[in-house]
Amino acid sequence: xxxxxxxxxxxxxxxxxxxxxxxxxxxxxxxxxxxxxxxxxxxxxxxxxxxxxxxxxxxxxxxxxxxxxxxxxxxxxxxxxxxxxxxxxxxxxxxxxxxxxxxxxxxxxxxxxxxxxxxxxxxxxxxxxxxxxxxxxxxxxxxxxxxxxxxxxxxxxxxxxxxxxxxxxxxxxxxxxxxxxxxxxxxxxxxxxxxxxxxxxxxxxxxxxxxxxxxxxxxxxxxxxxxxxxxxxxxxxxxxxxxxxxxxxxxxxxxxxxxxxxxxxxxxxxxxxxxxxxxxxxxxxxxxxxxxxxxxxxxxxxxxxxxxxxxxxxxxxxxxxxxxxxxxxxxxxxxxxxxxxxxxxxxxxxxxxxxxxxxxxxxxxxxxxxxxxxxxx
Numbered sequence: 190x191x192x193x194x195x196x197x198x199x200x201x202x203x204x205x206x207x208x209x210x211x212x213x214x215x216x217x218x219x220x221x222x223x224x225x226x227x228x229x230x231x232x233x234x235x236x237x238x239x240x241x242x243x244x245x246x247x248x249x250x251x252x253x254x255x256x257x258x259x260x261x262x263x264x265x266x267x268x269x270x271x272x273x274x275x276x277x278x279x280x281x282x283x284x285x286x287x288x289x290x291x292x293x294x295x296x297x298x299x300x301x302x303x304x305x306x307x308x309x310x311x312x313x314x315x316x317x318x319x320x321x322x323x324x325x326x327x328x329x330x331x332x333x334x335x336x337x338x339x340x341x342x343x344x345x346x347x348x349x350x351x352x353x354x355x356x357x358x359x360x361x362x363x364x365x366x367x368x369x370x371x372x373x374x375x376x377x378x379x380x381x382x383x384x385x386x387x388x389x390x391x392x393x394x395x396x397x398x399x400x401x402x403x404x405x406x407x408x409x410x411x412x413x414x415x416x417x418x419x420x421x422x423x424x425x426x427x428x429x430x431x432x433x434x435x436x437x438x439x440x441x442x443x444x445x446x447x448x449x450x451x452x453x454x455x456x457x458x459x460x461x462x463x464x465x466x467x468x469x470x471x472x473x474x475x476x477x478x479x480x481x482x483x484x485x486x487x488x489x490x491x492x493x494x495x496x497x498x499x500x501x502x503x504x505x506x507x508x509x510x511x512x513x514x515x516x517x518x519x520x521x522x523x524x525x526x527x528x529x530x531x532x533x534x535x536x537x538x539x540x541x542x543x544x545x546x547x548x549x550x551x552x553x554x555x556x557x558x559x560x561x562x563x564x565x566x
Contacts, residue, residue: 221302227311234318241325248332361389438520445524447502453528462529465522469514470530478533480542483511487536488544495549501527 303311369384376383409416417425438444453459467476473483484492493503505523507513514523 224303224307224311227315231311231314231318234315234322238318238321238325241322241329245325245329245332248329361391445520447498447505450497450501450524450527452497452531453524454532458525459529459532461522462525462527465518465526466529469517470526473511475538477538478530478536479538479540484545485542486530487533487538487541489534489548489550490544490546491549492546497527497531500530504530
């Protein structure tokens, strides 16, 4: 870093002198007050650049010990700026050697006794020097700020670590290592000594909490009976589920069963019952209910009861060779087909099968064996 900056000072100083002194036989620029002032200002700025470069180099060196990558990034701008200034200085010197001669020959306009080219060249060099100073100051500030932020983070982490350690020791009431001799017992095994330490407060508080919970539980469930036990909770849940199922069936119209079924005379129900009868019952009882494999459904004799509840139950659960239609139809559909079967009573279709079972009369509820047939229970 020092070599490029030294070379920069030498080149810019030489370039400035050559820019002032170049040209045809004009009065010496060193005797010009404006020229001396500008040269002095350039030298002062160069000294400032040199000092800032030394400071930046020192900070970057310290930074390098912590992070080599950051040092490279911080030093890169200075190297680029040094090269840029060298190029600018050499360019000014080259232009000054050639164009100053042309300016003198053309008798250009002067500024304070200096040719226009020399004057603007000095002003340009001073501007570039000030720009370099600003860049160096920015890099120094950036490095100091980054280092300060890292230091603050390290201090914060250290404080947090110490706070957590102190809190953990305080919660567990650990004795310092220096005091372990005071609480050491005579028990030792394989180099491991037993200490008479107190139980950690968090463990004791947890134990006390379980005792309090046990007392409250015993009182609530086994003394005051203010809350149900596990078995009671299960029974309550089952009962609630049954009620919900019944409510759902009522909503869908499926709440009817063998205990609540009634004969329906609604044409819609009878029409739906006829459809089911045609699909499932005609093969055994004929389409008019006169009976074929199965018994006659139009007379007063019934094998398994002639009221609506008995008919519903027979259709739903089946009997002997008759299938269980509950697997194919809902309770509502079974109630509809049961009402349709009841509507066939007394139709006396031609070719009906002989009576079977027992006489059933809804009004008198009397029964009598049918002639020539055996009673089936």
